[in-house]
Amino acid sequence: MNKGKLEEIWMTVSIGVLVIFMVIVGYQTFALGMGPPSNKEVIDPQKVDETAPFDNPGLSNSGNNKYELVMTLEAFAFTPGNIEVPVGAEVEFTMTSKDVSHGVQIPGTNLNAMVLPGHIQKITQTFNEPGEYLVLCNEYCGAGHQAMFTTIIVK
């Protein structure tokens, strides 16, 4: 086979694979609702404590083993911390930052989201396995960044 023909086959297959790849990512994003956390609400980052719902952070049960967790992030703490939920709980996290950029991550799950000052971020996670989950900040936020963590106990 000559070079031109081989090159044509190679590029057709390669671009074909990329297109299939795009279709799968698109299907998961739009049809299965697996898109990345992208909430668009905003808040005054200097008035978080006075603005609902962050004036009263905490966990609330909305029935049917569904929970809403309103959480603030600041250097170097999650408020509230040490949360407990029952096995199978579907928790919607509503978060914002009171100072610099933070990131929230729960190893062992796919929960991973940037939490930036001025923006309200939302992400939902179902906890099907009992255990103590580590909740950590994964965006550098200052000298105590490595000390910014809490836990979620599922039992």
Add this chain to the structure above:
Amino acid sequence: MEQAIDFKGRIKSKLGVNPQDATISLTYFTISFATLLIGGILGLIQGLERAGLYQLPAGFNYYQVLSAHGLLLLVVFTATFTMGYQLANLSHSFDGLLPKVRKMVWIGIVLKLIGVVLSVTTIVLGEASVLYTFYPPLAAHPIFYVGLVFLVLGIWAVSFGVMINYRYWRKQHPSQTTPILAFFAMGVFVLWFFASLGVTIEVFMIIPWVLGWIETINVMVTRTLFWWFGHTLVNIWYLVATSAWYVIVPKIIGGKHFNEKLIRLVIILLVVLNIPGGFHHQIIDPAISISIKFLHVFMSLSIAVPSLMTAFAMFYVLEKAGRNKGGKGLFGWLKKLPWGDVRFLAPMIAMISFIPGGAGGIVNTSNQMNQVIHNTMWVVGHFHITVGVSVVLTFFGICYWLIPHLSKRQLTPRMNKIGVIQTWIWTIGMAIMAGSMHLAGLIGDPRRTSDTTYAGHESALSWLPYEFVFATGATLLMIGVIIQVYAVFNMMFFAPKGTTEFPVAEPEEDQPKVPMWTERWGLWAIVLLAVVAMAYVIPIVDMIVNAPPGSPPIRTW
């Protein structure tokens, strides 16, 4: 001096880089490898700290070391090497730089050095532990940002110089296409100029804010402008590396370079498509809609197309050279390649590592998978394989012919052997370190985090074995850095006098004529801006129109 035949088969009066331009390139390499030594030591310190094997002395912290490591290696080492190498290529292609361009380049060197000294001093003093990304509202000392302005001005001085020289040559040779290495250099500096616009606007938003002239800043806009620059920068290094893959490597293995039309098409695509790739750093950000993010999956993946063209072209060139030397069977040609020649071995391993590197990049740019690995050690492993191997090993390989060529010395068999050993140490060190970083990231180990077990949590304890492996890899890499720095300065000042070839491959026989339309850089700049507009106008307007009240400067270290 030796005689040489250039791309058009015309006899050149002399071969090589003009002596005045050689001084420029050697100056850049001196800065570059001095920086590599410092940056490498800082890297080792982090590796050991992260594994809990070493504690920093009082008054210093992990994030300060990390800020310096990132800035020195990503913005100084690679940038100065690139300039030294690209200007040598240009001088070689054009029979010397124009005197006024030479002046602009020297001004660029001085501006860049001023910038580095200002920014690094603030980091050393503990006034700018803001990492390579310096995301507002983290606010460093104003001098840190002033240093960045000088750095950018230094880049612009050289970029404009290259563009002026390129235009001058085109005017003098209206019926010819430029030599391929000069075309690469033009692509590199055009992309560099447009990439730096993003960070320039960002820094000019930050300076009045840290000085207190304006009270608050738009966090999302600055973040987006940073990634306009921050990711494109690493792709500039990749474009620089491909210039050696396409044009230098074929000559070293005794082959010819691939069809120049395809090479030029790859360069143009890498230049025009590149900038929006930065958006995949923001896949899990708030304030950007899911449909915009999906558009950016597409825009980031489009950069894979020229890379796949490169993969085809390089394997074709390698196989053909191997078969011409008598390689038989499906893989017999591989054995015929000069594996004992560091000028080939280093860029060859660099190219091979771009296969997993590129595949990892596709993971990073895909919405759902990005969410799994975002801000974990996976990402650190990814850029140590791409920048740390694909780019840096190519750069190291270039040193073994370019530095003795410039210093009018020889590459001795002994130095070649040292280079081969260095290449293997580097390869093994990076394979161990980047490999374990990828694995640790998949099980959640966060990046950019000082040593901690999160109060002995079992997830964090499961990362510890991998962190010991990072430290082992980092130690091997430090040995590699020392050998490389020794080799560079030996070839610069102490190797036996003589001549070393500047290896530029010739095209294959019966190649189609190189199309003149590829020379239309004005048009490519417009296409680049159109692609940038497509990617950025909607999200940035949205971030400004629907902006929350801004953030004041905050210092948390």
